[in-house]
């Protein structure tokens with residue numbers, strides 16, 4: 001371990017808040033900027049952003065970054081500095097690989113979101129980190145903000161996992177769910193994804209499975225402890241999927257998703273990426289837009305599911321900062337010396353939600369008009385009125401749904417309605433969670 005890192009570790013162990021863990025950020029793009037924001041806005045005085053490094057850095061400078069942060073375009077000066085943790089967010093293989101190797105060589109821990117680097121050199125770099133007494137964390141490299149990698153490496157490490165399957169590419173999922181829902185041709189769904197910024201101009205890596213298989217290789221490394229070259233995993237394209245395939249899939253109560261799956265059976269890892277039919281009402285079938293879903297299967301714990309935003313600056317930055325905090329705690333001997341502040345808020349149940357109101361009434365003319373009058377007087381907006389036929393008129397159930405309002409606004413109206421002569425039961429009032 002390098003001298004500075006040892007010093008910081010000791011300081012953190014001793015609870016010295018005057019020697020915070022020093023963090024450098026290399027790459028101030030979509031994710032880097034969001035990471036810097038979180039680090040600068042937080043009240044973590046035990047974790048300090050000291051350097052931001054990017055080529056042509058002048059144009060990157062932001063007024064919200066504290067003045068004691070050093071802006072630089074020299075990667076070398078960052079690596080020679082006394083930082084404890086280097087965050088690599090430039091992407092690609094070179095010079096990212098050299099940055100990580102050189103940081104570890106000088107005893108610095110690294111946090112990265114770089115899937116290409118980890119998919120190709122992950123096990124090698126983990127070994128290098130361990131040899132140098134430091135850590136390499138890459139929780140954001142698969143499924144962006146969904147904490148599936150930390151779960152595999154810690155929360156599920158007690159299980160013996162044998163299967164991992166996922167929707168790992170938001171672009172493909174956006175395109176396929178768009179064809180499914182609007183029955184548009186593939187080319188139109190792709191153009192739309194490009195226009196909305198969900199797909200790059202050259203989307204080959206996404207459409208043909210290159211992106212997803214790199215992520216699958218990382219999941220296999222973290223969860224199945226297998227080293228897999230991404231290129232060794234078969235990847236089938238989604239370009240051939242047509243709207244008519246969704247019609248036929250629907251006949252089978254199925255839909256189509258790009259699924260990445262790896263199943264370890266003895267000494268064989270069955271792995272592939274490509275479009276598959278999945279039951280429409282299954283977890284995979286229900287994943288819409290550009291969300292990611294990962295399902296794991298373990299010998300003891302059974303199946304687990306992880307769903308959320310697979311990309312985007314802010315969700316990915318959360319995963320990066322969480323890794324940084326994890327490493328910093330490791331430097332502090334595994335003990336969090338400076339706990340997150342705990343606040344003592346006032347407690348309220350006054351949620352603002354849409355509402356479901358179910359009435360049982362003795363039928364007579366003017367009931368709906370009377371209820372509507374009370375709701376209008378309390379400034380409540382009716383969303384819908386539902387009444388099923390065939391009930392006895394002396395005990396008639398019907399439902400009114402309301403647009404979002406606070407519990408405190410609804411309550412006086414309910415009290416007023418409870419006194420109505422046609423109400424034969426108290427109104428059942430349920431929030432609608434969407």
Ligand SMILES: NC(=O)c1ccc[n+]([C@@H]2O[C@H](COP(=O)([O-])OP(=O)(O)OC[C@H]3O[C@@H](n4cnc5c(N)ncnc54)[C@H](OP(=O)(O)O)[C@@H]3O)[C@@H](O)[C@H]2O)c1
Pocket residue numbers: 026027028029030031032053054055056089090091092094095113114115140141144310311312313316
């Ligand atoms: N964006 C996401 O939603 C997402 C999700 C998961 C993981 N990731 C991963 O996170 C990493 C960063 O992604 P991003 O979307 O933030 O990329 P980005 O927006 O392209 O940012 C990369 C930044 O690094 C700088 N840079 C590139 N090469 C450099 C070099 N040789 N020296 C100094 N600076 C250099 C770029 O400068 P310029 O401005 O000059 O180009 C840019 O500011 C990638 O590994 C990516 O795969 C991203």
